[in-house]
Amino acid sequence: MSSSPADAILSARGLTKEFLGFRAVSDVDLDVREGTIHALIGPNGAGKTTVFNLLTKFLTPSSGTIFFRGDDITGVKPADVARLGLVRSFQISAVFPHLTVLDNVRVALQRKAGLDTQFWRSNRVLDRLDDEANRLIDAVGLSAFAGHDAAELPYGRKRALEIATTLALDPPVLLFDEPMAGMGVEDIGRISDLIRRIAKGRTVLMVEHNLSVVADLCDRVTVLARGEILAEGDYDTVSSDKRVREAYMGSEDE
Numbered sequence: 204m205s206s207s208p209a210d211a212i213l214s215a216r217g218l219t220k221e222f223l224g225f226r227a228v229s230d231v232d233l234d235v236r237e238g239t240i241h242a243l244i245g246p247n248g249a250g251k252t253t254v255f256n257l258l259t260k261f262l263t264p265s266s267g268t269i270f271f272r273g274d275d276i277t278g279v280k281p282a283d284v285a286r287l288g289l290v291r292s293f294q295i296s297a298v299f300p301h302l303t304v305l306d307n308v309r310v311a312l313q314r315k316a317g318l319d320t321q322f323w324r325s326n327r328v329l330d331r332l333d334d335e336a337n338r339l340i341d342a343v344g345l346s347a348f349a350g351h352d353a354a355e356l357p358y359g360r361k362r363a364l365e366i367a368t369t370l371a372l373d374p375p376v377l378l379f380d381e382p383m384a385g386m387g388v389e390d391i392g393r394i395s396d397l398i399r400r401i402a403k404g405r406t407v408l409m410v411e412h413n414l415s416v417v418a419d420l421c422d423r424v425t426v427l428a429r430g431e432i433l434a435e436g437d438y439d440t441v442s443s444d445k446r447v448r449e450a451y452m453g454s455e456d457e
């Protein structure tokens with residue numbers, strides 16, 4: 204078993220997941236280095252989402268070990284993993300549609316501060332939350348929408364709100380499952396810029412189908428095919444790898 208590099212913040216060794224005897228993920232060794240934007244790519248059915256769900260503890264591995272900052276977190280529950288600082292950006296359903304953008308971010312900040320369980324809150328504490336909420340809303344480019352209900356936002360702006368509510372937790376490691384899914388070109392550009400900005404001082408792992416986004420954003424790319432790692436390196440290295448090209452072409456033919 205290979206040891207992790209010293210700057211690996213999230214690692215997996217021998218990660219395997221079987222569904223009723225079908226090996227969706229097979230013996231994956233992965234190191235996400237601190238401060239990088241790392242992509243998991245691969246053709247349909249390659250096992251990307253399964254690896255993502257294993258790393259964020261939404262699925263239990265059949266075998267293998269997951270390390271966060273060198274500690275074995277394989278048996279840790281998702282909520283506790285999030286508390287450690289490994290936070291998955293939730294799907295749009297996690298945003299409250301009938302609350303305003305400001306209130307959505309405020310709720311996320313209250314959760315982080317543990318204030319949602321307190322009956323009494325001083326105005327001073329709430330004011331401080333408002334300042335922080337407005338700062339986050341500004342950071343994701345939603346200042347003009349602060350008073351709008353989340354339900355009224357166009358799709359790309361909803362994803363920006365979702366990122367703001369994730370950032371409210373101030374996580375050192377952010378995980379995105381297909382952040383660009385369903386977006387038009389303009390939104391893709393905006394969300395790419397946003398991810399690049401928020402990745403400063405953090406580590407980002409994303410599953411992404413859009414290869415030009417991966418080429419543009421990611422420092423390191425792991426290519427999965429049939430549940431196994433096929434190639435790893437920077438985008439230019441993996442995209443010129445013959446086996447990677449074949450894997451993608453094979454899936455297009457299907």
Ligand SMILES: Nc1ncnc2c1ncn2[C@@H]1O[C@H](COP(=O)(O)OP(=O)(O)OP(=O)(O)O)[C@@H](O)[C@H]1O
Nearest residue numbers: 222225226227245246247248249250251252253254
């Ligand atoms: N809960 C499950 N039960 C049975 N099989 C599953 C389950 N989840 C995933 N699989 C299978 O595991 C394989 C990998 O699926 P996964 O969703 O991880 O791939 P992916 O690379 O994310 O694919 P896509 O790009 O299409 O989203 C697929 O063959 C899928 O059908």
